[in-house]
Amino acid sequence: MEYFDLIRNRVSVRDYDPKKNINKEQLLKIAEAGRLAPSAANKQPWRFIFVSSNEMLEKVRLCYGRQWFKNAPHILIVVGDMDLAWVRTTDGYNAIETDLTIAMDHMILAAESLDISTCWIAAFDNDILRTALRIPYNETIFCITPLGYPNDGYIKNKEKTRKPLNEIVEFI
Numbered sequence: 001m002e003y004f005d006l007i008r009n010r011v012s013v014r015d016y017d018p019k020k021n022i023n024k025e026q027l028l029k030i031a032e033a034g035r036l037a038p039s040a041a042n043k044q045p046w047r048f049i050f051v052s053s054n055e056m057l058e059k060v061r062l063c064y065g066r067q068w069f070k071n072a073p074h075i076l077i078v079v080g081d082m083d084l085a086w087v088r089t090t091d092g093y094n095a096i097e098t099d100l101t102i103a104m105d106h107m108i109l110a111a112e113s114l115d116i117s118t119c120w121i122a123a124f125d126n127d128i129l130r131t132a133l134r135i136p137y138n139e140t141i142f143c144i145t146p147l148g149y150p151n152d153g154y155i156k157n158k159e160k161t162r163k164p165l166n167e168i169v170e171f172i
Helices: 003-009 023-036 054-063 097-115 126-133
Strands: 046-051 076-079 139-147
Touching: 003 097, 003 139, 023 046, 023 097, 023 126, 046 097, 054 076, 054 126, 076 097, 097 139, 126 139
Parallel strands: none
Antiparallel strands: 046 076, 076 139
C-alpha cells in the first residue's frame, strides 16, 4: 500500500471479531516495525507485550471496560523504562514518551498494512495492567491497542476531520 493511502485508511476500530485470530508471523511483523522505530540516542527503552492467551486476555481486559475491547483476540501493550531513555541535559527532558509514541505509531501502521485493525488506548487502568503482567515500577505502561479483524459487515469510516494545512503549517 502506498504510504499516504496507508495513513488515510488507518482508523480506530471499535468492533472486533473474537473468532478471527492473527497468526504469529503477522504479530512478529508488527513487533519488527516497533523494533525498527527510531529512539532518542538509539536507546530503545521499550518492551512490546503481545497478549494472546485466553488466561492473560481475561486479566488484561479488565483494564478497560468497553465491550468491543473484550472481543479483540490480541492486545499489544507498549512499556518503557525511563531510566534507559535519553535525557536532555539542558532541562532534564526525558524522551521516553516520544520514543514509545514513535514505536507504537510504527506498529499501528504496520498492522494497518497487514489489514489488522487497532485502536490506540491511553484511558486504561494502569494498576490492573501492572498487576496482571507483573510489570516492575521502574517501567512506564504507556499505551495499549487491541489487534484484530473487524466483525463482518463493519465499515471503516475513512472520512477524517482534520484542520486544513493553512491553519497548522507555517513557513517562515
